[in-house]
Amino acid sequence: MTRFARTNLPLLKKTASYYVMHIVVAAAVAYAVTGNLFMAFTLSLLEPTVQAVAFFFHEKVWERRSPRQRLTQVSPAPAP
Template identity: 75%
Template sequence: MTRLARAHLPMLKKTGSYYVMHIVVASLVAYAVTGSLTMAVTLSLLEPTVQAVAFFFHEKAWQRRAERAGATAQPAPQTA
């Protein structure tokens, strides 16, 4: 696992920094809307979690769609 992490360290760092940025932006927006620090923190932590679950199902749906399209595609006739 350590070798895998080291091999992808730049991507992991970028993902981590994006996650932190997402939480900060979501907190600021939620605070601006609600005026409550507790609600802002709760919403900013809840939203990325829900988004991650939604993304998983979104990817599965697209994968299923691509598989169905590939199964129905006819190969082009070959000319001699």
């Protein structure tokens, strides 16, 4: 396994489970709107795929932001 995959394995697993859940929900909504099973599955693949990639990078940004945010929240205010 590459270093990238080992380092990010929990996040990649979370992203994959989110992707599967998102496809199922998107397919159900698309079927409810179109009434066509083929069209529902076709529509449900594009948006969740883009969303899963966006989710991965969104989580990476939040991981980087969290330590800085904790430092500013814990640091005492400067004395007047």
